[in-house]
Amino acid sequence: MNDCPIRVILDASAILAFTRKSIDVGEVIAEVADEDCHFGLPVLCLAESSRAVADRDRLDLLVNHPAAAVLTIDPVSWQALAVVYDTVGRLDAASALLAAVDNGCNVLTGQPGLYGGLAGGGPIIPF
Template sequence: MSDRPVRVILDAGAIKAFTLGSIDVGEVIAEVADEGAAVGLPILCLVEAARSVADTDRLDLLADHSAVVVLSPWPTDWRALAVTCDIVGRLDAASAVLAAYDLDCSVLTNQPGLYAGLADGGPIIPF
């Protein structure tokens, strides 16, 4: 884990968008880095994104970025992960929203509908 506080979580859709050159995602990363904070990448979101990303060099660039922290779910969170997965329908999205709740930040996503079943739509920043 980094000494930098995590300000935003990228879900699989945001990660894929970054690899396609999304200005929206790049700007968020730059703003967070300028604040001396970090962007969180849940490992399950990285895995999901990697399954369909053509530009793996950009995926590596993102994962190795100095303002990025790769996050793993805590083993003790397995039940919360299971419940959240039932709500959002995907394990990677569930891990993103749980990380956001744990770190008191939001999830950057291009698929806000995934999180519609969460109370108040969840801590989501759509782009």
């Protein structure tokens, strides 16, 4: 990955929707790529979504997209992850939210209610 900014984080529901050929997710990815920016794929969201993926080729296409950035959690951030996990109730969603905060962007999700416990609804883009 180069120094291009990350414009949006895909959570597990968005990753899964992409593998099911969601136009909504595809359009966001295309817009990000057209801006010469990246979209983030938290590794925990990839792992969670892979459990339900029927089309592994589409998942590989997403991960290998030139604008994709696979994101890991900085071990120093474990306490922040724990707090967010306690709020949203899923580790993958917590990692997506933490990645969005760290990168100053939003989480693209098909499950906005998952983030409902956040003040102001959090940095969420529902599709």
